């Protein structure tokens with residue numbers, strides 16, 4: 304069977320002070336966009352993995368791969384002795400700040416649950432997802448949702464409308480821990496307020512008001528990502544000059560996403576980004592979309 308899981312952008316990402324466990328307390332609004340990874344799962348004697356896609360060589364094949372870890376976790380918790388072969392088709396940029404690894408983990412959870420007839424509930428899957436990584440529960444849920452804690456505590460957000468995004472891809476990744484480390488360095492010893500989502504952003508979502516949402520996009524990690532990768536400032540400037548309603552580094556970067564006011568406007572912004580040469584690739588994607596879902600039933 305094949306399970307498809309979407310990329311995410313953080314419409315707002317507020318980062319609190321580091322916690323004793325090393326994580327940072329977050330307040331974020333996740334939004335799933337129509338860039339997908341697919342996990343094709345077939346019964347096998349052992350748990351194995353192959354990867355396909357233009358960035359496949361950057362994806363680990365060992366147990367650090369989140370999809371493989373997801374399958375091993377389900378097998379261990381449910382006590383399954385069957386195997387599975389997972390074939391990943393990567394459509395989400397690797398180490399791009401769009402939660403590609405988390406999408407694969409969520410897709411692998413859904414695939415193994417179905418293939419092995421585990422009958423896990425939504426809550427069971429969420430619990431396993433949170434063990435695998437902070438963004439994995441959202442990759443299961445999809446839509447638009449507020450995340451707190453490490454990002455794993457989710458509440459669906461009241462959001463209206465469909466949004467048209469343009470994603471500027473980079474030809475390299477940025478390490479998420481390095482970006483958080485740079486933020487701590489830039490903040491120095493100063494007090495960091497508790498993270499909070501702005502009323503302006505929530506109101507824009509409730510109203511389905513794209514210009515207001517564009518103005519409210521915010522990411523505390525942006526200056527750290529730009530400090531490590533100064534070329535991102537130019538990418539942001541090009542999209543804004545092309546008339547985007549707002550532009551933001553996605554999560555820890557280096558993907559940059561721009562909100563536009565419709566499909567034609569998205570095409571204009573995409574053309575401007577491509578012509579400027581600032582991005583290694585440009586994609587258009589609508590949001591919100593559903594989380595990890597089976598797209599092709601198992602053949603019997």
Ligand code: ATP
Pocket residue numbers: 361362363367368369370391396397398399400401402403404405407408438476477479554555556
């Ligand atoms: P984060 O979720 O930490 O913000 P990201 O979205 O920036 O990460 P990912 O594509 O999830 O980026 O990959 C981050 C790192 O995780 C990669 O550099 C890779 O070493 C590792 N990784 C583990 N499993 C996967 C996977 N299935 N696909 C891609 N990368 C993976």
